[in-house]
Amino acid sequence: MDQVTERIAAVLTEKFDVPADLITARASFQELDLDSLSIVELYVTLQEEWGVPLDAEAAGADTTVSELVDEVRKLMDGRRPGDD
Numbered sequence: 001m002d003q004v005t006e007r008i009a010a011v012l013t014e015k016f017d018v019p020a021d022l023i024t025a026r027a028s029f030q031e032l033d034l035d036s037l038s039i040v041e042l043y044v045t046l047q048e049e050w051g052v053p054l055d056a057e058a059a060g061a062d063t064t065v066s067e068l069v070d071e072v073r074k075l076m077d078g079r080r081p082g083d084d
Contacts, residue, residue, distance in 0.1 A: 012032065015042075026065075028064050029060070034061075052076055054072070054075065
């Protein structure tokens with residue numbers, strides 16, 4: 001697991017009490033029992049931590065952990081120094 005995946009998994013377990021064994025790349029937010037408010041809270045938490053503009057409105061119950069990881073990576077790779 002890379003750093004982004006590990007941190008997202010840690011946030012899901014620590015902040016949302018998702019059992020670690022349920023967190024897989026293919027697991028959807030619905031399968032992890034995250035409602036729309038929890039999804040927004042997850043995105044805000046990650047935005048604040050990494051300074052990336054995640055779009056919680058584009059996320060839904062069928063969004064997977066892998067899709068979120070890919071989105072975060074893409075945004076982090078696209079940042080330029082000084083964009084903080």
